[in-house]
Amino acid sequence: xxxxxxxTHFTRRPKPIAATDxxxxxxxxxxxxxxxxxxxxxxxxxxLEIVAGPSWFAGEDRALRVDxxxxxxxxxxxxxxxxxxRDIPVKTTGFQFPESPAWGLRKKKDDNERSDGEHARxxxxxxxxxxxxxxxxxxxxxxVRKKLTRLRxxxxxxxxxxxxxxxLQPPLEQLVxxxxxxxxxxxxxxxxxxxxxxxPRYAAVLAxxxxxxxxMQAISTMxxxxxxxxxxxxxxxxxxxxxxxxxxxxxxxxxxxxxxIIEGDANRREWLWRNPAAPVKIANYELLxxxxxxxxxxxxxxxxxxxxxxxxxxxxxxxxxxxxxAIPRTRSWALxxxxxxxxxxxxxxxxEFLSPGYLTPDMNLRTIAQAAGDYILRRTKDMVLDDMPPKxxxxxxxxxxxxxxxxxxxxxxxxxxxxxxxxxxxxIQHVFELVLRLKQICNFDPVTGASSKLERLVADMEEIAxxxxxxxxxSQWVNSIDQMRPALERFNPVEYHGRIPHKKRDGVxxxxxxxxxxxxxxxxxxxxSVGLNLQFCQYVFLFDRWWNPAIExxxxxxxxxxxxxxxxxxxRMLAMNTIEQRIADVLDMKRQMFDAIFSDADGPKAAGxxxxxxxxxxxxLKTRSGKKIG
Amino acid sequence: xxQTSQSELSIGFYTVEQSDTLGWTGGYLVxxxxxxxxxxxxxLPVRPTRAHEILYGSTLRAHLIGExxxxxxxxxxxxxxxxxxxxxPEALRLADHLDTPVALVGDPAGRLETHVPTIAAxxxxxxxxxxxxxxxxVRQSLEQMADLPDFDEPFTRIREAIREAQQGATARAA
Numbered sequence: 001x002x003x004x005x006x007x008t009h010f011t012r013r014p015k016p017i018a019a020t021d022x023x024x025x026x027x028x029x030x031x032x033x034x035x036x037x038x039x040x041x042x043x044x045x046x047x048l049e050i051v052a053g054p055s056w057f058a059g060e061d062r063a064l065r066v067d068x069x070x071x072x073x074x075x076x077x078x079x080x081x082x083x084x085x086r087d088i089p090v091k092t093t094g095f096q097f098p099e100s101p102a103w104g105l106r107k108k109k110d111d112n113e114r115s116d117g118e119h120a121r122x123x124x125x126x127x128x129x130x131x132x133x134x135x136x137x138x139x140x141x142x143x144v145r146k147k148l149t150r151l152r153x154x155x156x157x158x159x160x161x162x163x164x165x166x167x168l169q170p171p172l173e174q175l176v177x178x179x180x181x182x183x184x185x186x187x188x189x190x191x192x193x194x195x196x197x198x199x200p201r202y203a204a205v206l207a208x209x210x211x212x213x214x215x216m217q218a219i220s221t222m223x224x225x226x227x228x229x230x231x232x233x234x235x236x237x238x239x240x241x242x243x244x245x246x247x248x249x250x251x252x253x254x255x256x257x258x259x260x261i262i263e264g265d266a267n268r269r270e271w272l273w274r275n276p277a278a279p280v281k282i283a284n285y286e287l288l289x290x291x292x293x294x295x296x297x298x299x300x301x302x303x304x305x306x307x308x309x310x311x312x313x314x315x316x317x318x319x320x321x322x323x324x325x326a327i328p329r330t331r332s333w334a335l336x337x338x339x340x341x342x343x344x345x346x347x348x349x350x351x352e353f354l355s356p357g358y359l360t361p362d363m364n365l366r367t368i369a370q371a372a373g374d375y376i377l378r379r380t381k382d383m384v385l386d387d388m389p390p391k392x393x394x395x396x397x398x399x400x401x402x403x404x405x406x407x408x409x410x411x412x413x414x415x416x417x418x419x420x421x422x423x424x425x426x427x428i429q430h431v432f433e434l435v436l437r438l439k440q441i442c443n444f445d446p447v448t449g450a451s452s453k454l455e456r457l458v459a460d461m462e463e464i465a466x467x468x469x470x471x472x473x474x475s476q477w478v479n480s481i482d483q484m485r486p487a488l489e490r491f492n493p494v495e496y497h498g499r500i501p502h503k504k505r506d507g508v509x510x511x512x513x514x515x516x517x518x519x520x521x522x523x524x525x526x527x528x529s530v531g532l533n534l535q536f537c538q539y540v541f542l543f544d545r546w547w548n549p550a551i552e553x554x555x556x557x558x559x560x561x562x563x564x565x566x567x568x569x570x571x572r573m574l575a576m577n578t579i580e581q582r583i584a585d586v587l588d589m590k591r592q593m594f595d596a597i598f599s600d601a602d603g604p605k606a607a608g609x610x611x612x613x614x615x616x617x618x619x620x621l622k623t624r625s626g627k628k629i630g
Numbered sequence: 631x632x633q634t635s636q637s638e639l640s641i642g643f644y645t646v647e648q649s650d651t652l653g654w655t656g657g658y659l660v661x662x663x664x665x666x667x668x669x670x671x672x673x674l675p676v677r678p679t680r681a682h683e684i685l686y687g688s689t690l691r692a693h694l695i696g697e698x699x700x701x702x703x704x705x706x707x708x709x710x711x712x713x714x715x716x717x718x719p720e721a722l723r724l725a726d727h728l729d730t731p732v733a734l735v736g737d738p739a740g741r742l743e744t745h746v747p748t749i750a751a752x753x754x755x756x757x758x759x760x761x762x763x764x765x766x767x768v769r770q771s772l773e774q775m776a777d778l779p780d781f782d783e784p785f786t787r788i789r790e791a792i793r794e795a796q797q798g799a800t801a802r803a804a
Contacts, residue, residue, distance in 0.1 A: 083681065083685075085681055085682065085685055087698065088676055088678050088679075088682055088693075088694065088698055089676070090656075090673050090674075090676050090698060090699055090702045091673060091674040092671055092672065092673050092674070092702060092703060092706050093671070093672060093673075093674070093795070094669065094670065094671035094672075094706050094707070095669065095670050095671075096668065096669050096708065097666075097667045097668060097669070097670070148783065148786075150787075150790075160794070160795060160798045163794055163798070164667075164670055164791050164794060164795070165667070167787065167790050167791050167794055168659060168667035168670055168787050168791055169666065169667065170661075170664070170665035170666060170783070170787075171783065174665055174779050174780065174783070175664075
């Protein structure tokens with residue numbers, strides 16, 4: 001639409017003047033209004049001719065003339081454009097998860113819970129909560145809402161649905177708290193972490209320091225896997241002396257799970273192996289070899305095989321390792337406090353069971369640590385137990401008695417000479433025999449029976465027994481235990497070593513635990529260093545040092561473990577200036593290698609024993625020509 | 631061991647995550663009475679256009695949470711739960727289109743604005759707000775789901791699952 005506008009042109013603009021007397025000037029007002037009001041097209045608007053009145057044009061003769069003309073102005077055309085707003089596009093993805101009927105186990109509601117349910121109410125009567133009460137309830141809920149442990153899918157699970165299945169599971173604390181699974185004691189937070197670590201893993205090493213409850217964590221995870229329907233057949237392999245310990249722990253932590261101990265003659269064992277009524281079967285390592293054919297070729301299959309003290313398979317060429325690796329299975333777990341004893345190859349050996357070929361011996365430490373990281377969980381007591389009683393080491397650096405020293409010097413001098421004369425015929429076995437002979441002299445003089453270590457032990461035991469405490473004494477040799485027994489009779493010691501039949505061992509432990517007159521137990525490292533719970537003891541004596549500090553740690557942790565009554569004092573006896581001191585120095589260096597692999601584990605470290613080269617280097621052996629031997 | 635029916639004893643949890651970079655992502659998790667997952671549905675990130683932002687204005691959030699995303703997600707699920715919980719007040723609007731009651735978790739004092747009047751569903755364990763018309767049904771549902779110890783915690787699972795799904799999508803795209 002075009003509009004015509006009337007433009008007004010003044011040929012001469014009036015000069016404004018001030019009114020002299022404050023009166024208005026009618027003639028000028030009319031003229032100005034006429035000039036400012038445009039006319040619409042069609043209305044004939046003749047040029048205005050305004051004649052000045054008598055006021056401010058009075059001094060001029062010319063008339064004011066206004067020319068008006070019409071212009072055409074083009075304006076844009078307005079149009080309505082409809083905008084169609086589509087729905088915001090939403091794309092979805094969805095997953096469904098199987099609901100295991102086993103989880104339908106409902107706890108029997110106790111009176112308190114029933115009371116809670118009866119209190120639950122909804123409706124107008126409670127439409128607006130009492131603010132104070134609401135705050136109280138919120139505070140209570142907040143107090144209950146402590147740390148929650150979630151299952152995390154391991155890196156090797158790649159399918160999104162599988163990863164979400166684990167991520168969307170309830171926190172483990174809810175399973176315990178809701179009564180779906182009852183626990184005799186509430187696990188420590190780090191134990192929940194351990195369960196969350198094991199649960200989703202098809203290959204895992206639980207490498208916690210001894211005493212942190214690897215057994216409990218493994219059993220609880222097995223129990224959850226059984227109840228969730230993810231597994232239905234489990235084989236647990238452990239050293240023979242630990243079978244009863246596992247059986248006992250299973251009764252405590254998974255009382256509703258049927259367990260079969262593989263034992264008896266061949267027919268009975270075959271029946272037990274195939275018994276579907278027991279989803280958990282326990283076998284010892286020796287049995288694996290005896291029943292090899294049945295296990296490997298008998299059509300058995302296990303959803304989970306767990307190896308306790310898995311360092312037993314560190315040697316990939318051993319028969320035990322070969323059989324363990326060949327057991328038909330879906331999941332593989334290794335439980336060990338010492339995944340690396342002598343060299344990183346130990347870990348490679350364990351991984352041959354978990355995931356063959358994943359680690360190789362030619363990998364360097366850093367590569368092994370990175371590759372194995374997602375499969376290994378290792379915690380030490382210092383890392384996870386703030387309230388764990390302290391473990392105090394007391395190094396008893398003792399001088400040999402004069403009789404011992406004379407015998408020792410003579411034996412070492414003659415022994416070294418004998419070794420050097422053997423030259424090329426010298427073997428590690430010869431050196432090893434000398435080391436053992438010297439270590440035994442450090443314990444007892446073979447001629448007189450004198451022993452500075454025994455003197456010290458008796459003196460310490462006087463105080464320990466008088467204060468009503470109990471002590472564990474470890475030695476490498478049963479013969480040394482025999483020699484120390486007479487001097488210790490008044491402390492009523494019991495013994496636990498290779499000469500004690502397996503059937504009597506539980507009785508020995510019971511007496512040590514329950515007889516107040518029995519103040520000490522004499523143990524060999526071999527029999528007593530694993531699997532026993534002696535946390536009521538507050539004193540541990542290492543009468544002689546084992547080759548491998550990891551074994552020593554295991555021994556010490558019989559007493560220093562969860563439930564320890566108080567600080568545990570560990571007395572490490574060391575004969576100064578002898579072979580014992582030289583071995584201790586070498587072992588200290590080995591701990592550094594362990595650190596390189598488990599670098600984020602603080603506190604006491606476990607490491608391996610002596611290698612062939614290290615044993616040779618204990619004596620500065622040289623040929624007559626001065627060439628180094630070994 | 632009695633097998634329980636999924637549809638009889640289940641509860642839904644619904645929330646929407648918003649991010650400036652990704653947009654709006656909804657997650658819907660259905661749990662059984664023991665807190666175990668039965669179903670999980672999530673959206674790809676939803677990005678409203680500029681036109682949506684202008685024309686919906688301040689009602690865009692309510693539309694996305696209370697109608698668009700929630701409506702689609704909940705329809706995807708096969709299991710119909712006893713109750714749907716959300717930690718976002720806008721989700722209460724979903725009840726207008728569903729047969730299932732919708733409850734707001736974690737606002738016992740009712741300070742948040744909702745489009746309908748709500749009442750507190752007082753429970754020793756859980757703080758919920760619901761529309762008064764659902765009072766009886768919600769009370770019965772809470773009694774049936776008494777084993778579920780925490781109504782806040784499942785939202786953490788949903789958010790982690792959304793992150794996991796987004797990371798997976800990113801990894802596949804890379």
